Amino acid sequence: MSQFERYIGIDYSGAATANSSLKGLRVYVATPSDEAQEILPPPGTRKYWSRHGIAHWLLEQLREETPTLVGIDHGFSFPLPYFEAHALAHDWPLFLEDFQRHWPSDQAGTSVESIRTGVAGLGAQRAGNPRWRRECERRCRGKSVFHFDVQGSVAKSTHAGLPWLWFLRQALGQSLHFWPFDGWALPANRCAILEAYPAIYKQDYPVQERTPDQHDAFSVAMWLRDADHDGRLRAALNPSLTTQQRETAQIEGWILGVP
Numbered sequence: 001m002s003q004f005e006r007y008i009g010i011d012y013s014g015a016a017t018a019n020s021s022l023k024g025l026r027v028y029v030a031t032p033s034d035e036a037q038e039i040l041p042p043p044g045t046r047k048y049w050s051r052h053g054i055a056h057w058l059l060e061q062l063r064e065e066t067p068t069l070v071g072i073d074h075g076f077s078f079p080l081p082y083f084e085a086h087a088l089a090h091d092w093p094l095f096l097e098d099f100q101r102h103w104p105s106d107q108a109g110t111s112v113e114s115i116r117t118g119v120a121g122l123g124a125q126r127a128g129n130p131r132w133r134r135e136c137e138r139r140c141r142g143k144s145v146f147h148f149d150v151q152g153s154v155a156k157s158t159h160a161g162l163p164w165l166w167f168l169r170q171a172l173g174q175s176l177h178f179w180p181f182d183g184w185a186l187p188a189n190r191c192a193i194l195e196a197y198p199a200i201y202k203q204d205y206p207v208q209e210r211t212p213d214q215h216d217a218f219s220v221a222m223w224l225r226d227a228d229h230d231g232r233l234r235a236a237l238n239p240s241l242t243t244q245q246r247e248t249a250q251i252e253g254w255i256l257g258v259p
Contacts, residue, residue, distance in 0.1 A: 004069040079132040103126065205223075
C-alpha cells in the first residue's frame with residue numbers, strides 16, 4: 001500500500017531571476033492511480049513557471065491535508081568543507097538562513113550571476129570550491145554544487161533554489177519533512193520533500209513527446225509513485241551508510257536513489 005497520495009516532480013532551472021518565466025522549469029504531478037501530468041502556471045500568468053511561482057504554488061499544495069512527496073532536481077545542501085571554511089555550525093536550517101542572507105537569489109530582479117559578480121548580495125563571503133563534492137555526488141559521479149559554467153551544471157540551480165527551501169521551511173515548519181535532514185524515515189500522514197536526480201530514474205520511462213525538461217520532471221514524479229507502490233522507495237530512503245556517513249549526510253544532504 002502506498003504511503004503517499006500525491007507525487008510532485010520538479011525539474012529546476014537557475015537561469016535569469018526568481019520572477020522570470022523559464023522554459024526549463026517543469027512540474028508534474030502523479031497519484032497512486034494516475035500517471036503524472038504536467039501542471040502549468042495559473043491562467044493569465046506567463047507561459048512558463050518562475051521560481052517564485054513554483055515556490056508559492058508548492059506552498060499551497062503542501063498546506064493541504066494530502067500526504068505528498070516532492071522531488072526537486074537541485075542540491076539541498078553543500079559539502080562539509082564549505083561549513084568548515086566559513087566556520088558554520090553543522091546545522092542545516094541555520095545553513096539555509098545564512099545562505100539566503102548572502103545569496104538572496106529569491107529576491108525580485110536578483111540573479112545568481114548578479115550575486116556571483118558582486119552586483120548584488122554577499123556571495124564572495126560564502127563562496128565554494130568546485131573541487132568540493134558531497135559524498136552522494138562522489139558516489140553517483142555527479143558534478144559539484146560549486147561547478148558553474150559547464151554543461152550539466154547543477155550549481156546555478158542549487159544557488160537559485162536553496163533560498164526557496166528556506167522559504168518553505170519558514171512557512172511550514174515541522175509539518176514538512178525535509179529528507180534526510182529531519183530524519184531518514186518519512187512520517188506517516190505528512191508531506192515530505194527531497195533531492196531527486198532524474199538521471200537515476202528517467203531510463204525507466206519512454207520519452208514519448210516530452211522535451212528533456214518535461215521528461216525529467218515526469219520521471220521524478222513517476223518514479224516516486226511507482227517506488228512507493230512496490231517498496232523501492234523504502235529501500236532508497238535507507239541507503240547503506242555507516243553511522244558517520246549518515247551524520248554527514250544529514251548536513252550535506254543525500255540524493256534519493258544513490259546507493
